[in-house]
Amino acid sequence: EKGINLTHIESRPSRLNKDEYEFFINLEGKNVPALDKIIKSLRSDIGATVHELSRTKKKDTVPWFPRSIQELDRFANQILSYGAELDADHPGFKDPVYRARRKEFADIAYNYRHGQPIPRVTYTEEEKKTWGTVFRELKSLYPTHACYEHNHVFPLLEKYCGYREDNIPQLEDVSNFLQSCTGFRLRPVAGLLSSRDFLAGLAFRVFHSTQYIRHASKPMYTPEPDICHELLGHVPLFADPSFAQFSQEIGLASLGAPDDFIEKLATVYWFTVEFGLCKEGDALKAYGAGLLSSFGELQYCLSSKPEIQPLVLEKTSVQNYPVTEFQPIYYVAESFKDAKDKLRKFAQTIPRPFSVRYNPYTQRIEVLDNAKQLKNLADTINSKELQICYLEFLK
Structure with a gap:
């Protein structure tokens, strides 16, 4: 008003x-x-004392970012698109039953708060049939197209999380499995978050995951992330310690970063976590979730059609890319460790007046901006090194 x-x-x-x-x-x-x-x-x-802090956003103002894992609640519902509302070209736009179902999933995400168990969903037979089609087709390609880490974890997901052609796994079960492997956890989300908010979640080893499934009329296509993309594409790699660390590094680099660097980090995320290739001996394998959840693009990315380039973040971070069609170019990582080392060097170019560290014991972000904090960090690292040396001595 x-x-x-x-x-x-x-x-x-x-x-x-x-x-x-x-x-x-x-x-x-x-x-x-x-x-x-x-x-x-x-x-x-009313006699209130009012202190006006600022009316203008200064150029050197550091954007707000969450300091504790509980603060993810503040933006988890600020989605940019989809959720319960669908665009006119969405396969489910004219389907009132599907739209009502999407609202059910959106309500679950909107009402969720950190620390709560993720509500379980009773999926319909049609939804399970859609999942089964995607699951069956992709599983046939994984042995020859997916990276070793994905193929190593997938049987464990089948054993412990109910990954089957006739069953859609529950996010709560998968989240608990991931926490036992790498400390990553899932959090339900209604739709697409901004790049800044989504990447901030990764800093806490939290992955915002959709719970709904694509429309049954096009089981091999979705214009948005859905549970097939999350569980088949992302989850297996989040159970790998090296990849989990790489993903968290992207999130940590985003905290307090200027908008132009958020765009660069989001592009790095796109060409690695979503559409990355890696070397396995003399062969190329897929580790990006966008590839591992797309039957067509998983075959295409390892064919002779696309352009293949080495992962150089200064170049990768400014590369344009299409969203609704196969990628014309893919970047190859030597290993997850190599990608992580490159990301750390790239993060050093981000103009922010501090460094950050995630404390897994308190689940808080520690801002390092003075000598005392850096000394405490050094003491912590030295203490851990002494513990390792002592354990080696006992052996």
Whole structure:
């Protein structure tokens, strides 16, 4: 009504007066007279003390980022597209039953909070049939087209998580399995998040996963990530320690990064985690989730048709790419360790006045911006090295 949007609010008991509360509020809007009137009213009508921090976003302002895993709740529902709403060209747009079903999945994601078990879903026979078609076709290609790490983990998912042609695994079971392997966990999401928000989740080893499935009319096509893409493409690699570390490094590099570097990191993510190839001896194998969940592109990427380039992040990070068709170019990593080392060097070029470290014990991000914090980190590393040396001595 006033042209001003409230984007964030926090409250706490006042440190000066125990009977009062302090509020921190973020506002967006260009209606300066209305804002001035509101501030004046707060001061005069109710006697509030108002401190205006800033009205302009300075160039050197560090974008907000979550410091604790619980703070992922703040943006998990800020999806950019799809969710319960579908575009006119979506295969399920004219299907009222499918649209109602999508709303059910969206409601699960909207109501979810960190620490809760992921609600279990009873999938319909049609949904299980769609899953079965995708599962059967892709599984036939994995032995010859997927990387070693994917093929190593897949039988474990079949054994412990209910990966079968006639069964869609539950996110809660898969999430628990991943936590036991690498500390990664799944979190339900209704649709596509912004690149900044999605990458921030990876910093905490949290992968925002859809729970719905593509429309039955086109089982081999989806214009958006769905549970086939998440469980068949992403999950197996998140159970691999080296790949899990690489994925988290992308997330950590994104925290507090300027918008132009977020775009670069999202592009690196696209050409690695989504559409990456890696070397296995003299052969090329697929490790990207977009490839491992697409029957057609998994065959195409290892054919003679696309262009193949070595993974050079300075070049990869600015490469344009299509979203709705097969990729014309793929980048090859020597190994996950090599990709991780390159990413760390690339992250050093990001202009931010601090470094970050994830503390797995507290599940918090530690911002390193002074000598004392760096010394504490060095002491922690030295302590771990001493423990390793002691264990080696005992052997």
